[in-house]
Amino acid sequence: MNDHVAIAPSILYFGTPVALLTTENADGSPNITPMSSAWALGEVVVLGLARSGHGARNLTSRPDLVINLPGPGQWAVVERLAPLTGADPVPEHKRDRFRHEPDKFAAAGLRPQPAELVRPPRIAECPLQLEARAAAVRERAGFLVIEADVLRVHCSPELVVPATQHVDPAKWSPLIYNFRHYFGLGEQLGHSFRSETPAIASRGHGQGPAPVPDQPCRLRADGDPRRTRSATARTRAAGGWSSPGRRALAARRTPAARGRARYGGGFRRRSGRARRRQAPAASVRRSAPPPPRPHRASAARATAAPRRCRTTRPSPPPGPRRRRT
Numbered sequence: 001m002n003d004h005v006a007i008a009p010s011i012l013y014f015g016t017p018v019a020l021l022t023t024e025n026a027d028g029s030p031n032i033t034p035m036s037s038a039w040a041l042g043e044v045v046v047l048g049l050a051r052s053g054h055g056a057r058n059l060t061s062r063p064d065l066v067i068n069l070p071g072p073g074q075w076a077v078v079e080r081l082a083p084l085t086g087a088d089p090v091p092e093h094k095r096d097r098f099r100h101e102p103d104k105f106a107a108a109g110l111r112p113q114p115a116e117l118v119r120p121p122r123i124a125e126c127p128l129q130l131e132a133r134a135a136a137v138r139e140r141a142g143f144l145v146i147e148a149d150v151l152r153v154h155c156s157p158e159l160v161v162p163a164t165q166h167v168d169p170a171k172w173s174p175l176i177y178n179f180r181h182y183f184g185l186g187e188q189l190g191h192s193f194r195s196e197t198p199a200i201a202s203r204g205h206g207q208g209p210a211p212v213p214d215q216p217c218r219l220r221a222d223g224d225p226r227r228t229r230s231a232t233a234r235t236r237a238a239g240g241w242s243s244p245g246r247r248a249l250a251a252r253r254t255p256a257a258r259g260r261a262r263y264g265g266g267f268r269r270r271s272g273r274a275r276r277r278q279a280p281a282a283s284v285r286r287s288a289p290p291p292p293r294p295h296r297a298s299a300a301r302a303t304a305a306p307r308r309c310r311t312t313r314p315s316p317p318p319g320p321r322r323r324r325t
């Protein structure tokens with residue numbers, strides 16, 4: 001049975017992280033463009049920008065940029081930037097709601113921080129900053145689709161898993177633009193089998209207690225998929241059982257207990273079914289974490305000199321549709 005309805009929403013912003021792009025104006029000053037049509041492909045970030053925007057225009061002639069990622073607590077700052085444009089004059093279709101602002105850092109109360117490999121500054125208040133350069137720009141339906149090579153990643157130290165190159169997913173939370181409303185992340189629900197940080201049980205963004213991996217995951221009667229918790233699990237999740245003393249005690253026990261303790265699990269004996277449910281703990285790294293390694297983005301790519309990027313014009317309209325064989 002199909003219980004969906006066909007709708008025609010005016011926008012398709014289905015929930016992507018907000019980024020504040022810094023680009024360089026013709027006079028060398030910086031512009032900030034709030035945007036959310038961005039996603040990563042390895043070390044390339046693909047960005048979608050309206051062609052009429054000032055940031056888009058900057059990138060077609062000066063390809064350096066910084067992709068600054070604010071956290072959920074910074075939504076009001078983003079919204080302060082929302083009705084502004086670096087374009088002067090303001091494009092016709094924006095005149096009723098937007099105004100020109102030559103100094104968006106001052107307008108939003110943000111501080112510029114020099115970048116290391118590119119010309120526009122980073123935004124000091126953003127916990128994650130990706131220095132990048134537009135390598136290809138394609139135009140499509142009034143938008144530019146920009147492929148930007150990431151050259152260097154800067155992260156607030158408190159978000160880095162100590163002695164690793166990993167961002168702590170329990171501490172970092174993006175600001176999500178969800179059909180033009182701002183959201184943070186909810187509780188962690190689980191992790192991918194490819195996660196390199198499965199043992200991270202700490203919580204940083206204050207949006208509820210840590211998940212309890214050995215608890216059955218049941219849908220609540222109201223449809224909320226969060227885990228139902230026993231009193232013991234709630235105590236543990238609230239931090240009572242994950243104190244340093246408790247962890248040290250657990251570490252002296254069996255390897256299985258060590259795994260459970262690192263994963264934030266408890267000490268009680270489990271049934272075979274419960275143990276199988278706790279499968280992620282098997283992937284807990286038992287050896288010391290590897291020493292930090294340099295970011296893979298090649299240093300050769302990372303020169304500060306501005307370069308023109310390749311701009312692809314839209315291809316001519318296709319001929320008669322070819323049938324698939």
Ligand SMILES: Cc1cc2nc3c(=O)[nH]c(=O)nc-3n(C[C@H](O)[C@H](O)[C@H](O)COP(=O)(O)O)c2cc1C
Pocket residue numbers: 018031032033034035036037038048049050051052053054055056078079081082083084085086087098177
């Ligand atoms: C949270 C948020 C997300 C946005 N996402 C995009 C986007 O992905 N692409 C885009 O072209 N404009 C996006 N906009 C609109 C631009 O920020 C807006 O057009 C702004 O005036 C551009 O500034 P500029 O002309 O100085 O570059 C977004 C705005 C906000 C507040």
